Amino acid sequence: MTDLVPIILFSLKVLTIILAILIVYFSFKSTKNFSRNRRTLILLEDINTKEELPILYWENTVGRNKHCDIKINDPAISREHAVIFRRKEGWFITDTNSKYGVFLNGEKINGKTKIFINDIITLGETSLVLKTADQSKEISSNKEKLFKNVKPLRPGKILFFITLLNLLFIGETFIIKPNSVINVAFPIIIFLATCWIFFFISKYLFSRATFEIENLAILLISIGLNVIVNYKVELIFSQLISIALGMICFLFIIWFIKNPDNVKKFRLLIAIIAVIFFVINLLFAKEINGSRNWISFGGLSLQPSEFIKIAFIFVGASTLEDLQTTKNLTGFILFSAICIGALFLMKDFGTACVFFVGFLVIAFMRSGSIRTLIFSCATAILGSFLVLTFKPYIKDRFAVWGHAFEYPNAAGYQQARVLSYCASGGLFGVGLGNGYLQYIFASMSDLMFGVICEELGFIMAMLVALTITGFAFFARGQSIKSRSTFYSISSCAAAAMLIFQAALHIFGSTDILPLTGVTLPFVSLGGSSMISSFGLLAFIKASDERTYAIRRN
């Protein structure tokens, strides 16, 4: 009988890995489900030439410029003349500082104006009539099916498999440490219950038809949570509370940004609150492990910089209409400079880098200016150079970069151990709770990737990394289908911040980049990080046009 135990344990490890891979595969596959084909929403028809101009997107630029979504060859039309966009109430047109204005049924419009079918829009010397897509003479393919149907697993089923995965993890614990299985199983079951409640709230209260992104986040959390619970059960309860708060935060943000036009009313307020947060942080922070990025009141410790990530995206993203009317970035650059500067003062260089990447993505997606990119990077390099000159002790952090394994008992202590234990794990891991990396300082937050690699194996660790990559691919894929550039920009920025933070975590702890000590989104132990990861994910979810468009039937 005892000879069977190692065989069962090994099969269990392999089974968990296969199940996790299938969950990730089917979740991403079903993001294609119900997704709209590229099809014409409405039409504009030139009154004189009878030429049809299809409107394909939720927000469209109109003008002479070849990059415009609706391009009209008329010298009297400005390069970027107007924006035609759709909101919940219907279609609108707005003049984006054109030279000669926009006329609706002969009257010059002022600001955002609602348009109806058969309205005549005059731009320059061109008059266009608005028609529904099925009035088209040219587009016959409109009879095609509205949605692709890829027959995926339904979200509930995937969540069921995630539940099963957690039970397999518990089974693994049962074999490795039979005595502690009750302690371990209890919090995991609470976690699973939370996930199902989250699912039902999302499905029935908010009538959301999709749940793939959430499922993937739950998968990542499951992997992290099972590692943490096998290390120290007492760490788990604050983590469970953070997960629940994160889910609430996720639902709230999606609800809050339902109407992108409303968000801009709050933008200044959010920016001011964020700056105040930083000021409070700088005044009252206590220094933990060399960075002053924690504030605590009562028994509660917070990392304000994590929440400011969300505010940062609110402040940065904007709708196409805004993009076309307010072209300069001064306000946002100023805000970013304050954020990144404050993080430098807190000595939280990892998070400063994450903000900087978020800034680059937002700045570029808003302006399209490569000059801005180069200028920002140059400033950043100069800034870092100055910091290193005036605060040379910071250099010590980077001293062993690339050679950490040669100083396993000095500055390369953590990285050398991560590498050693990653290699020890092999492809399938040494088993939950069987690792040694967990006993190294800050293992559950800063070295989480290594712990997963050691205990659950290289495949599982790569799957975690690829799932986060998947979020980013998804965000990029949605950037054209989104209901507004607000969603496109915010989801790309959020994805960039998530993936860059994962990069700093994974490559920092394995000595490919300097070690900065940031968490792995969703997986690492840490309440603030968990909540902000959910916050960032909400932007990615919102960019999916199915989130608001499709209702559960």
Place this chain on the structure above:
Amino acid sequence: MRETRIRSIILSFIIFGFLFGLGLLSFKLFVNSATYALSPINRHLLGNGLSRAGDILDRNNVVLAHSEDEKRLYNQDVNIRKALLHTVGDNESHIQTSIQSLYRNELYGYNFIFGIDPPEFLKNSNNIKLTIDSNICKIALNALGNNRGAVCVCNYKTGEIICMVSTPTYDPYKPPVITNDKDPNYEGVYLNRVLSCSFTPGSVFKVVTAACALENEQDAEDRIYTCKKIMDVDNKKITCMAAHGEKDLKNALMRSCNIYFASLAIDLGKDKMNSFTNSLLFNKRLQIDKISTKESNYNVTNSNNYELGWSGVGQYTDLLNPMHSIVILNAIANSGESIDPYLIKEISESDGTIKYHIDNNINSHTLLTKSTADKLKSMMRYNVQKNYGDSLFPGLNAFAKTGTGETSENKKPNAWIFGGSTNENTPYSFCVVVEDSGFGINVAGPIASTVMKALCKVK
């Protein structure tokens, strides 16, 4: 929207950067996995960690180390354990050149797929069979007694290292707690003195100077210098044990005359001495299986004649590594062709499948011409006959040279002897060094004698 979509390419750059990083990480882990996993910092390996490693056997299949019931067990004889500590290693990887440190990978059967702790049914530990004779090592350890020193014996026909012992040593079951680095009982205890130390050679280096003369000068054997006990070079004195008078090479070597070899080195000059010693593998680490030895030193590039003179008699900055001296002896004994010494005879899987066998991996270096090698051998043979007497190595027809390396004012000299047997059926070369002890022939001679007598009686 289209423009926004195009601009989102910046996110793609970040994604591809990340994927590239993951690729790099996978590559780094895959290529270096054994180095990382088998590093001494890995706590999976410590203590009970070795419990999964395979056996280490000596040439006669005596088990030197094996694993049983989750424990690493060593030979039951405490003296064999101590004698082979530096060869086999201990649980904590203190001895970096030991088999248990360098061959962890093979002993474990580690691979990146199943990691450090594969399930029982996938375990694939290997056994390693050494060329060492544990019994001879034990005799060598007893002969060394409380001295700090090294004994090495090698078969110059095959390259097998028969005996390799370094003192001070300890029982791997009772590793010492060293509180004071200068504790003489444990000075350099973690170093294998045969492999990882080089010592001032003293007169044994005269063999090298003689070889340099034989390789470079036609009349080397007949060259005569006169020893008056003291010689002035650059207004400083090179001294000898006695006033030996007129001597040729053979007799100067037999008398171990400093003046003769100092004069010879000065006449040969820096360039010949430097280039010859380099061709004899001085200033170079040697590779014994996976073990990298400490290099021997000889460099007279920036020295004056006085220093060059002393360098010719094995003083100045000269340092000789015992394993390197074996390589030189192998060349002398084997007509100039030195078979590389080795320690690993074979590596086999637990089911007996042989993964590695030395027979396919023997290499050699031509270090000397046949005539030089044969002349050196006969001069050293003459030295044994006339100087020490064949009673030191009865029946071996031995050739040898002793040395007394002066180190510093407050320490006694290093005692050396190296040589070999010229018999066809006992083709062994040997080297003994004893630190901080006394004259080569008085201290090292008896140790070499005891070991060689035991070895050749066994045969």
